[in-house]
Amino acid sequence: MENINNNKKEEFIKFLEEKREKGYYNSALMSILHKAQEIYGYISPEAIEEISVRLGMPTAKIWGIVTFYHYFTLKPRGKYVISVCLGTACYVKGSKRILNKLKEILNIELNQTTPDGLFTIEAKYCLGCCGLAPVMMINNKVYEKLTTKKITEIIENIKFNEEKTKTSKELVLN
Numbered sequence: 001m002e003n004i005n006n007n008k009k010e011e012f013i014k015f016l017e018e019k020r021e022k023g024y025y026n027s028a029l030m031s032i033l034h035k036a037q038e039i040y041g042y043i044s045p046e047a048i049e050e051i052s053v054r055l056g057m058p059t060a061k062i063w064g065i066v067t068f069y070h071y072f073t074l075k076p077r078g079k080y081v082i083s084v085c086l087g088t089a090c091y092v093k094g095s096k097r098i099l100n101k102l103k104e105i106l107n108i109e110l111n112q113t114t115p116d117g118l119f120t121i122e123a124k125y126c127l128g129c130c131g132l133a134p135v136m137m138i139n140n141k142v143y144e145k146l147t148t149k150k151i152t153e154i155i156e157n158i159k160f161n162e163e164k165t166k167t168s169k170e171l172v173l174n
Contacts, residue, residue: 008039016054033072042073078113078120080158083137087126095134101148105155
């Protein structure tokens with residue numbers, strides 16, 4: 001695990017150095033933050049410090065941007081980020097029941113991550129799929145016309161595939 005983290009850090013530092021060498025500072029900050037989140041899964045205090053030191057930029061400026069934009073997250077999220085739409089059309093068609101079922105199945109609350117690091121539940125206030133309500137996204141895949149039964153099947157399917165992948169990896173390593 002430490003080796004993976006070192007590889008991530010090396011990848012991020014290389015990206016930062018490329019930006020610094022080209023003289024991109026303020027104009028590259030958003031892409032740097034996006035890259036940090038892509039690599040680590042969130043924006044850590046360590047990543048903010050690294051950006052500050054390498055680009056000579058005040059940490060307060062970086063923190064201000066990270067906390068202003070909702071896209072960025074300051075805590076690790078699950079491998080599968082579940083975004084439940086709570087916009088008007090979805091809400092009217094039962095997205096609150098969908099959200100409650102997810103919380104029950106995964107045994108976590110909104111904006112929390114399961115202990116195994118697989119799932120995070122988030123609320124969004126319009127995913128732009130009103131005609132397919134109620135909807136949710138898991139990472140970049142939209143699930144439409146949801147019911148509590150469909151939710152259970154979707155989560156069980158993901159867990160099954162994760163377990164199958166884990167077992168396959170163990171067989172290869174042994």
